Amino acid sequence: MNGTDPQTLAVYDAKAAEYSQIHHGDATAGRLDGFVATLPPGGAVLDLGCGPGWAAAAMRDAGMAVTAMDASREMAQVARARHGLDVRVASFSELDDVAAFDGVWAHFSLLHAPRDALPAHLAAIHRALRPDGQLYLVMKLGKGEGRDRLGRLYTYVSMDELRALLTGAGFRIEAEEVAPTMGFDGTPDDSGFIRARRD
Numbered sequence: 001m002n003g004t005d006p007q008t009l010a011v012y013d014a015k016a017a018e019y020s021q022i023h024h025g026d027a028t029a030g031r032l033d034g035f036v037a038t039l040p041p042g043g044a045v046l047d048l049g050c051g052p053g054w055a056a057a058a059m060r061d062a063g064m065a066v067t068a069m070d071a072s073r074e075m076a077q078v079a080r081a082r083h084g085l086d087v088r089v090a091s092f093s094e095l096d097d098v099a100a101f102d103g104v105w106a107h108f109s110l111l112h113a114p115r116d117a118l119p120a121h122l123a124a125i126h127r128a129l130r131p132d133g134q135l136y137l138v139m140k141l142g143k144g145e146g147r148d149r150l151g152r153l154y155t156y157v158s159m160d161e162l163r164a165l166l167t168g169a170g171f172r173i174e175a176e177e178v179a180p181t182m183g184f185d186g187t188p189d190d191s192g193f194i195r196a197r198r199d
Helices: 006-014 025-037 054-061 073-083 115-128 159-168
Strands: 044-048 065-070 087-089 101-107 129-140 145-147 153-155 171-182 188-198
Touching: 006 073, 025 054, 025 101, 025 129, 025 188, 044 054, 054 065, 054 073, 054 101, 065 073, 073 087, 101 115, 115 129, 115 159, 129 159, 129 171, 159 171, 159 188
Parallel strands: 044 065, 044 101, 065 087, 101 129
Antiparallel strands: 129 188, 145 153, 171 188
């Protein structure tokens, strides 16, 4: 896929079934519920980098009109098999919707994009959102880029950098949180959780 790191995509294709067994816990469910509560009832929402589809399915079950999108064909198949989701197989750079969504959920997905691509991806999300639409973005905190134990590429950011990227793309930050998280490869990190509104 355009702009997608081949090694990262290969890891997700190979481990899609295993990845789908992750239990995300009460804190993650609470964040997702809080995000949905900011959206209009029955609104349109994009799960960007949906993986095996757990969040897309939860938002659908909450009455939202959900579009699920992921670059991994194997993840898309798992999401279809487990949750009955019709996943759009596409990379971040292929997001070309205009004023189509009330919300975009980007939960540990954009962190796989190269740093220099983040402004363009956030601009595309801004275009895809309707006025006052909400973005929920989660990134791992740190410096530089690197690969984890599984070979996945990560771009690490500081909260200041994340705020600057979002405001530069035309978003107004409404809520933020820093919390410890555990990666699929067993590596602990701090992660930044930000909810921002499209101006």
